[in-house]
Amino acid sequence: MTSLRAARIGIGGPVGSGKTALVEQLIAAFADRGRSVSVITNDLVTEEDAERVRRSGLIDPARVRAVEAGGCPHTVIREDPSLNIAMADLLEAEFPDTEVLLLESGGDNLASTFSRDLVDYWMFVIDVAGGDDIPRKRGPGVVRCDLLVVNKIDLAPYVGADLETMLKEADDVRGGRPIVCTNARTGTGIDAVIDILDREILFV
Known part of the structure; x- marks a missing residue:
């Protein structure tokens, strides 16, 4: 890594797409590679996702914090990410060994995007059960994510x-930027995600 600050990685996507399951898989995969991880989740008015990650047994529960948006999930990751930035700074101050900070957005629609003031790199999660026409809808989350x-x-x-067809259309609208297929329940494709993160932000 090129700085003392942790690599901040955003994870967004619609409700039910598998964001929290992906976070859990990434925690385990980074641990296998000897990397220290902390997590911030975003929900509207609860800490449900944070509690799930804390109960997973994959990470020290103290390294998992929650931000309650209190409204549209876009606000705290894009328009005014100050709550998340403050939480990230606090978490890194308490756990200075943190190398990777995962920031999970609250479930939102295809327009959800992250501020570059908040994250260094961001992923957008869609799932095939949401319909193979999702790429054709060209939502900013699908098109602009790293x-x-x-x-x-x-x-x-x-x-x-x-x-x-879904993958071909996704590749068309993304102009060749990376796409990875996963099954976050079983861990399929997680190594490919970690390899990209290592290459793009952790070893640059």
């Missing part, structure tokens, strides 16, 4: 999704 994660690929045959 890494698009297409999750729940195991469900494609059961929901009538054409995964091959």
Whole structure:
């Protein structure tokens, strides 16, 4: 890493796309590679996602904090990310060994994006159960994110999704920027996500 500050990685996407499951897989994968991780979750008025991660047994619960948006999830990750920035600074001060800070957005629509004042790199998670037409809708989250994660690929045959077409259309709208297929429940594709993160932000 090129600075003492942790690499701040945003994870956004619609409700139910698998963001929290991805966070849990990334915690485990980074631990396997000897990297120290802390986590911030965002919810509207609860700490539900944070509590899930704390109970996972994958991370010291004290390293998981929650920000309550109190309204539109866009606000605290894009328009005014000051609450998240303050929480990130506090968490890194308390755990200065943190190398990777994962910031999970509250579940939102395809327009959700992260401020570059908040994160160094951000991923957007969609899932095949949400429909294989998602890339054609060209939501800013899908188009602008650094890494698009297409999750729940195991469900494609059961929901009538054409995964091959979905990936081709995603590649078309993203202009060749990275796309990774995952099953965050089983860990499929997680190593590919970690490899990209290592290459793009952790070893630059």
